[in-house]
Amino acid sequence: MFNFVEFLIEQKIPYVTSGPNVSSGNVNIKCPMCGPADPSQHLGIHIASGVWGCWRIKDHRGRRPHRLIMALLNCSYMEADHYFRSEQAFIPDDFLEEIETLLEPGDDIDDGEKSISKDRVELRFLNGFRRLRHERLARRFIWYLCDGRGFKPKDIELLGKQYGLRYVLSGVWKNRIIIPVFMGDQLVNWTGRTISDLEKIRYMSVSHEKTANPRAPMSIKNCLYRQLELIEERGDILAITEGPFDAIHMDYFLSEHGIRATCIFGTAFSEEQIWIIHELSDFFKRVCIVLDRGAMETAMILQTSLAPLETEIIMLPSGIEDPGEITFQNKNSVLSLFD
Ligand SMILES: [Zn+2]
Numbered sequence: 284m285f286n287f288v289e290f291l292i293e294q295k296i297p298y299v300t301s302g303p304n305v306s307s308g309n310v311n312i313k314c315p316m317c318g319p320a321d322p323s324q325h326l327g328i329h330i331a332s333g334v335w336g337c338w339r340i341k342d343h344r345g346r347r348p349h350r351l352i353m354a355l356l357n358c359s360y361m362e363a364d365h366y367f368r369s370e371q372a373f374i375p376d377d378f379l380e381e382i383e384t385l386l387e388p389g390d391d392i393d394d395g396e397k398s399i400s401k402d403r404v405e406l407r408f409l410n411g412f413r414r415l416r417h418e419r420l421a422r423r424f425i426w427y428l429c430d431g432r433g434f435k436p437k438d439i440e441l442l443g444k445q446y447g448l449r450y451v452l453s454g455v456w457k458n459r460i461i462i463p464v465f466m467g468d469q470l471v472n473w474t475g476r477t478i479s480d481l482e483k484i485r486y487m488s489v490s491h492e493k494t495a496n497p498r499a500p501m502s503i504k505n506c507l508y509r510q511l512e513l514i515e516e517r518g519d520i521l522a523i524t525e526g527p528f529d530a531i532h533m534d535y536f537l538s539e540h541g542i543r544a545t546c547i548f549g550t551a552f553s554e555e556q557i558w559i560i561h562e563l564s565d566f567f568k569r570v571c572i573v574l575d576r577g578a579m580e581t582a583m584i585l586q587t588s589l590a591p592l593e594t595e596i597i598m599l600p601s602g603i604e605d606p607g608e609i610t611f612q613n614k615n616s617v618l619s620l621f622d
Contacts, residue, residue: 433610
């Protein structure tokens with residue numbers, strides 16, 4: 284493991300270990316890539332993993348230290364690699380292998396140090412992605428949300444606005460409700476939930492593979508649903524759920540009680556998502572894991588992976604199999620679990 288703290292001390296680079304932008308287990312420095320635009324220390328380095336990232340610009344992040352060393356010392360890749368290698372002697376053999384398995388093939392972030400001036404990937408909603416609102420064309424989708432998911436017709440406009448939902452009538456994304464994932468103003472991915480019982484793939488998101496068209500700027504597994512929106516909107520409790528509709532149900536019905544929700548887009552979670560949860564935890568009083576009733580084992584693995592961050596596992600009451608079944612009618616029985 285590259286010892287960043289030792290490196291910062293050696294290079295006389297000021298860092299802070301506490302403050303509004305500093306997560307536990309992190310040190311923060313002024314982001315050298317933002318330069319004067321970073322008024323304080325917006326770049327966090329997770330000491331144990333060496334993962335680093337800037338709160339201001341999402342591209343200012345990586346798993347390997349090279350790019351950050353280059354920016355800090357204004358040096359070449361070879362020089363940065365020299366610093367990196369001089370620390371390598373201390374790494375146990377299997378540790379690198381373990382890190383390698385965490386990296387996704389084709390992920391920009393993994394080879395970020397080789398692709399600094401890479402063209403920015405942009406994603407836009409496709410033709411035929413219609414904003415969810417009360418209109419004749421949307422009726423099957425509204426029916427799915429009301430009859431299938433327990434929302435009321437009066438919820439539809441707000442749901443559409445708050446979560447930026449779209450619906451699609453034809454093409455690859457036909458019969459799907461589109462749940463967009465933003466990073467600030469930038470659309471970085473979306474996931475489409477089918478409303479058809481005949482469709483086998485329930486959730487589908489945009490590929491981040493280099494050859495994909497359209498191509499998502501970020502792999503969905505490197506995102507946490509509404510991660511930046513939640514920092515702005517705030518709340519007391521952050522609930523981690525599996526799927527985006529789990530998060531939407533919890534967030535929609537419980538946010539007035541201080542409970543906000545995000546999701547990991549599936550039952551497996553990535554190292555990147557762990558890191559993002561750590562960062563988000565700074566903005567909430569409690570972090571709760573609220574997975575499906577049958578997913579206790581996953582919940583415990585997630586809890587262990589999040590350590591030393593303190594989290595609570597919330598078991599849903601009988602009759603509610605997953606957070607996606609939370610409605611206005613049963614929300615009080617869920618609320619009482621958080622007392
Ligand atoms: Zn930055």
